[in-house]
Amino acid sequence: MIPEDKKRTAHNAVVTRVLEGDGRAARAERRAAFENAGLAEPLRTLIDKVARQPTRVTDEDVAVVLASGTSEDQLFELVVCAAIGQATRQYETALDVLAETMTDKKRSKHASEDPQ
């Protein structure tokens, strides 16, 4: 078993804090922003851009969400969750693929050592 390294621990701390700690936005809404799923307009458009096309975010996208009743502090939290969520999906996907690749390599090494 691989020991949990400091980076993985620090990453978990970031994710746990923004999703489960106290905040101005509801936990369910923070989780939805993190997952980029299940949000209503106009938040949906903004959060999807943060996750998938951050350079396309405009002043207007932000203004529309604020005008819909979301406070600046709530928006701050939701945008942070969206960014961390997308980067986390990338990070975890790649680490999983790496772990699988290492296991396959070990297996094929054993297979070639023991042809039966």
Added chain:
Amino acid sequence: MRLKILNSGYGFGTKVLFALIHAVSRHPVPDAAKLVFYRPDFYGAPMKEFTHEAMRGPATWSVGDRELMAAFVSQMNACAFCIGAHTATAARAYHDEAKVSAVLSDLETAPIEEPLRATLRLLGKLTHEHAVTADDMRAVLAAGVSREQIEDALAVSFAFNTTDRLADAFGFFVPGPKAFEAGAKFLLRRGYR
């Protein structure tokens, strides 16, 4: 920045600190630094911990290599602020500006070692397509990169895929080269904590 709270929603102590940094460095506090000072308990403190560990903690890559990865990931995300900041920091860490610009203009022909090139290729694909395959991983391992090196590089990629998104969503001001130079000096002296 697009949120007023990120421009001026700081306590007295933090405002004094910003003024001090401005006076000493002769540049306004960069928006990346302001962001981590805003309600630091929510994002700044835990994220600084992660980023410092990834960028300056014990790792299989040099500080220059990790700063280059940060610049490269930021270029894939077309994030002007982070490209500027980490190009300057990588160039300063390596004492080699030409190497950094060569990587950013054409990874395939840049004068770097194969393991670093293969690793950057992987980070580029992950950043652009949000996924990588077992074949991608095998190609990096075949270039002589260890599992631990890949894990260390993926941590850099996480930090900058997060920061790049925040820079563009919140609309970080992109300063001139002198300010990026000052920022690079600071990041190499003090790190991310």
